[in-house]
Amino acid sequence: MKISATIIALNEERNIARAIESLRCCDEIVVVDSGSIDRTVEIAEKLGARVIESPWRGYAGQKNYATEQAAHDWVLSIDADESLSEALEAEIWQIKKSGAQYDAYTMPRLAQYLGRWILHSGWYPDRKVRLYNRRKARWCGEYVHESVKVSGSVGHLESNLLHFTCNSLTEHLKTMDRYTTLAAEQLVDQKLVIHWGRIVFDPLWTFFRTYFLKQGFRDGLEGLCIAYMAALYNFLKYAKARFMQSGR
Numbered sequence: 001m002k003i004s005a006t007i008i009a010l011n012e013e014r015n016i017a018r019a020i021e022s023l024r025c026c027d028e029i030v031v032v033d034s035g036s037i038d039r040t041v042e043i044a045e046k047l048g049a050r051v052i053e054s055p056w057r058g059y060a061g062q063k064n065y066a067t068e069q070a071a072h073d074w075v076l077s078i079d080a081d082e083s084l085s086e087a088l089e090a091e092i093w094q095i096k097k098s099g100a101q102y103d104a105y106t107m108p109r110l111a112q113y114l115g116r117w118i119l120h121s122g123w124y125p126d127r128k129v130r131l132y133n134r135r136k137a138r139w140c141g142e143y144v145h146e147s148v149k150v151s152g153s154v155g156h157l158e159s160n161l162l163h164f165t166c167n168s169l170t171e172h173l174k175t176m177d178r179y180t181t182l183a184a185e186q187l188v189d190q191k192l193v194i195h196w197g198r199i200v201f202d203p204l205w206t207f208f209r210t211y212f213l214k215q216g217f218r219d220g221l222e223g224l225c226i227a228y229m230a231a232l233y234n235f236l237k238y239a240k241a242r243f244m245q246s247g248r
Contacts, residue, residue: 007032009044025092075131106128
């Protein structure tokens, strides 16, 4: 059983080395770069990855394109700001040794936010399908929150995929601005009517759910930031969609 690792990247010189160096269990590493102007390509090539320059197709489209470029049917897809934990790498080595029993595998994703590992707030275990047979799986999602749709059996790995998110609130706000615009465009495309009640009350409910029901308070100040940012995300998503629908 041979595995191709795929990573999509744009200006990821801060993260790309960590991601690639964690993929020792893979037989090749394919990086699809969409126009980086930093050292992403240089670093990736130096570490032995095969780099393909390709225009941006959207998150799901870019990941499907990367999957198509792989030399092997089994694909391990990670983002540039992710890496395999040593325990997860060992689990994948075991699958390679014994053979796959399923068509795809989920893995829990553990996020680091503002320097702290987040164990609550609805962020963990955050299971994702990332190891899959491309003959039975495909990335879906036209705007944001892309995911792998599997037409077959799915197994579950127990060790963590590590996700290194924002190092600062400024970085989080910049990322949020981009994602809320995409989410708003999706709402407009779905022709969803944005009522004032949704704009006012959904963010409040999101904060309550994240901080109290999902025990974000157990994540300290970082958990409070996550709850506030989640509420702001929903407010901006609906507000932007409302402005878009009115032609502004």
